[in-house]
Amino acid sequence: xxxxxxxxxxxxxxxxxxxxxxxxxxxxxxxxxxxxxxxxxxxxxxxxxxxxxxxxxxxxxxxxxxxxxxxxxxxxxxxxxxxxxxxxxxxxxxxxxxxxxxxxxxxxxxxxxxxxxxxxxxxxxxxxxxxxxxxxxxxxxxxx
Numbered sequence: 649x650x651x652x653x654x655x656x657x658x659x660x661x662x663x664x665x666x667x668x669x670x671x672x673x674x675x676x677x678x679x680x681x682x683x684x685x686x687x688x689x690x691x692x693x694x695x696x697x698x699x700x701x702x703x704x705x706x707x708x709x710x711x712x713x714x715x716x717x718x719x720x721x722x723x724x725x726x727x728x729x730x731x732x733x734x735x736x737x738x739x740x741x742x743x744x745x746x747x748x749x750x751x752x753x754x755x756x757x758x759x760x761x762x763x764x765x766x767x768x769x770x771x772x773x774x775x776x777x778x779x780x781x782x783x784x785x786x787x788x789x790x791x792x
Contacts, residue, residue, distance in 0.1 A: 650702055650792060658699075659787045662711065663690040664780040667718025678726060692777065695788045704790030710775040711783030715766065719784050 649656045661684050662668065668690070675682050688694055692709060699706050753759045759767070773779060780786065 650704055650790075654792050655707075656699070656704055656790045656792075657787060658689075658695055659712070659785055660685060660695070661690045662692070662780055662783050662786045663687070664692070664777075664786075665719055665784055666781055667784075671719045674726060692780065692786050692788070695786075699788055699790040704792065707789045707791050708775060709786065709788040711777070711779035711786050712770065712774055713785040714770045714774075714779045714783040717782075 672682075672687075674680070684690075689698075696706050696709060750763075753763065
């Protein structure tokens, strides 16, 4: 990415998040393949070091997707993985319906009031590592 872009933004799973160990355990217990990338890149310090080692200046990093609850790895996700996850590298027989109301809100720009308030809380203090414990994702922004 560095070779062809002036800026590089990486957004990935956050292994400091309180629900992350539970999510990993669910995958291990039920034998679900881990489809969220290489685990070593789920650590913010590793990503920042990677950026620096490849010659990128880290402009900003922080936590996003911080709803105030742990990563969802309960019965709903187990059901989704069983029905729609790849098993032995085979594609599922049926396609999941991933359409959620949020996509309509994004398209129209018309969000419910509660979502707007939560969004402001999520985005305001996003820089740095303060919110990593409750954030599903983190980001790092680098410049050539």
